[in-house]
Amino acid sequence: MEKFGLKDSFTLANAAMGVMAIVFYSFGYLASFLFLLAAMLFDFLDGYHARSSKTSNAFGKQLDSLADAISFVTAPALVVLFSVTRGLYDVSLVLFALVSVLVFVMAGLTRLAKFNLQKEKGVYYGLPTPYAALFLMGLMPFLNYNLYAVSLVSVVLAGLMLSPLKARKLF
Numbered sequence: 001m002e003k004f005g006l007k008d009s010f011t012l013a014n015a016a017m018g019v020m021a022i023v024f025y026s027f028g029y030l031a032s033f034l035f036l037l038a039a040m041l042f043d044f045l046d047g048y049h050a051r052s053s054k055t056s057n058a059f060g061k062q063l064d065s066l067a068d069a070i071s072f073v074t075a076p077a078l079v080v081l082f083s084v085t086r087g088l089y090d091v092s093l094v095l096f097a098l099v100s101v102l103v104f105v106m107a108g109l110t111r112l113a114k115f116n117l118q119k120e121k122g123v124y125y126g127l128p129t130p131y132a133a134l135f136l137m138g139l140m141p142f143l144n145y146n147l148y149a150v151s152l153v154s155v156v157l158a159g160l161m162l163s164p165l166k167a168r169k170l171f
Helices: 006-027 029-052 058-085 091-117 129-139 147-162
Strands: 123-125 166-168
Touching: 006 029, 006 058, 029 058, 029 129, 058 091, 058 129, 058 147, 091 123, 091 129, 091 147, 129 147
Parallel strands: none
Antiparallel strands: 123 166
């Protein structure tokens, strides 16, 4: 077993913020969004610390992807689903929203798995999950929580996460 360090504590804090984003949705969308931002901060800190202290390892990489799956894939999908279906009683509309967030989840998980297998350093292929989550949740209020608009955005983001577009890592 690899040594558990500060970077791993940041990673677990990222995951905890993702869980909190789901749990605190009952207090409103803004609470969830703030927890997403906190998760992004911890995600940045774990990577920064691992690189600067030269403590990157396979355990940390796997743990980071699991945390990202919670904070930047599952949490945004559930918050989006809860937000756009609030007050809906039409099962077909709820299923429509559910399918669109499932597409987002499946794409996000696939992207994280591909990233873990990627050999090339210093680049991203496809839209990273934290950016997809931020874009999706950040746009929702501007889209007035419209079921169709938010569903379209989530499917487009799913496609971007799986796209072959290559970008240099910023951090």
